[in-house]
Amino acid sequence: MDESNRVAAIDPDKPHPARRYNYWLGGKDHFAADRASGDEFERILGPGVRIGVRVNRDLLRRAVRYLAAEEGIRQFLDIGTGLPTADNTHEVAQSVAPESRVLYVDNDPLVLAHARALLTSSAEGKTAYVEADLRDPDAILQNPALADTLDLTQPVALILVAVLHFIPGHGAAQPIVRRLMDTLPAGSFLVVTHATTDFVPPEIAAAHQKMYDEGRSDIWARDKKEVTALFEGLELIEPGIVPNSEWRPEPDAPEVDLRHVAGWTGVGRKGTS
Template sequence: MNLDHGSGTSTADRHPPTFKSDAPHSARIYDYWLGGKDNFAVDREVGEAMIAAIPGMRYMAGENRKFVHRVVRHLAGAGVRQFLDIGTGIPTEPNLHQVAQQVNPQTRVVYVDNDPLVLVHARALMLSTDQGRCEYLAADLRESQSILDSPVVKDTLDLTEPIGLTLIAVLMLLADTEDPWARVAELRDAAPSGSFLAITHPTADFNAAEVDAAVAAATGAGMTLVVRNRQEVARFFGDWELVEPGLVPVSAWQPDGPVDEPQAAYYWAGLARKP
């Protein structure tokens, strides 16, 4: 079964976002850090500038990815059978649905991103099990209600049953003036009791000098990159109950083994459950 199973149509499909290979994009930069090939010279240029600022940037990207695998295994093991992943990025195996469907092949996943290149690769590569389902929605977190109202989401997910909502390294792309807390609150409000919210977010709490230099490199290239402190990240969870060990450095969230330097990856990470 492939990504075209189901309606596969979104507002952004009817009015596709403009594809720009001469402007850097966060998904393609992240792909470059992970060793992927789906990026352009402008992405590599900005990616290298940020590595110059934070020499451990590739490590951080890898740790962020490992968190996704751990948290999805945790949720699938807890009985979550449907996921809404916003800010998907370019596919890197194993993808979220592959991890979840290893636990339960009937898992349903909707991936959301606003980059046309991500859309192309998602439709080609994100193959579901026959028992489960995978869909891709071209949409923007800034219009969170339109995500919830999308026929793709309504046809694929049952919002009367718990969902796993994942916002991995995406909230950094929204400025404070865009009120990302309100956008996330709309998603939380729509989720039924027993749902979970997983977030990772870059921070300057662990090394302000390196992070400030990386932000300067990104903003100098015309990108929005907002780092936030622990309190600001905690606000995204609202009154949901944080799962142990709480809001911690990304490498320290239920690690598979000992972690020598948990603050070497400059991300806060957490998982919370709706009462």
């Protein structure tokens, strides 16, 4: 473990996104407060929430496989990693190219406590974990683990999957994404999934907004226009900004009701100019 990692206290009384996500995925690393928060989301938004998180996780796997297999990417900066579960980024990338290198970043101390399960790199590749906050991209970029793990003269895929909606505020996510992408060389990629209420009826969107306003949701939903703006200056890979389930689905993938998907996906490439 990198000694520069800061170990924050685990607060079991406050719901945290990584643990709630783990609960919805059927994992076992969550506390009562995370389950209560997860159950409230399901009460307000409907039981499709669990379908949505699986669809999101499937997207992560498809996007990493696409980048490794089709675009030859061998380096990944995965911020908002989540608790280790099936098909972590390095496992997917290294199944295509064992020399793949992955730096994981998350701000949840419980993820740090479980990070050992992410440090199971192939002998040819490398993985590392840093506890840091996406709201301070420079701290991530200056962490010695970054230079130890990734060669910033070679393309890197920046993975921001289901994390930017924890950066609240109109226009608040864009400068962070830009700061990170500006540091990566031409040929690098950006992968984003982002929660949205674009697919649900207005009354459900309003119920979620009420939860947010009352401090019972930490998810700042963005619409397609705002998610598209995150890719300014990048070339969008086909099929562009689409619901998570519709980004290069497996041929036999069952159709999913978009109300359950509740997320936009985009993958963009940084060009030379």
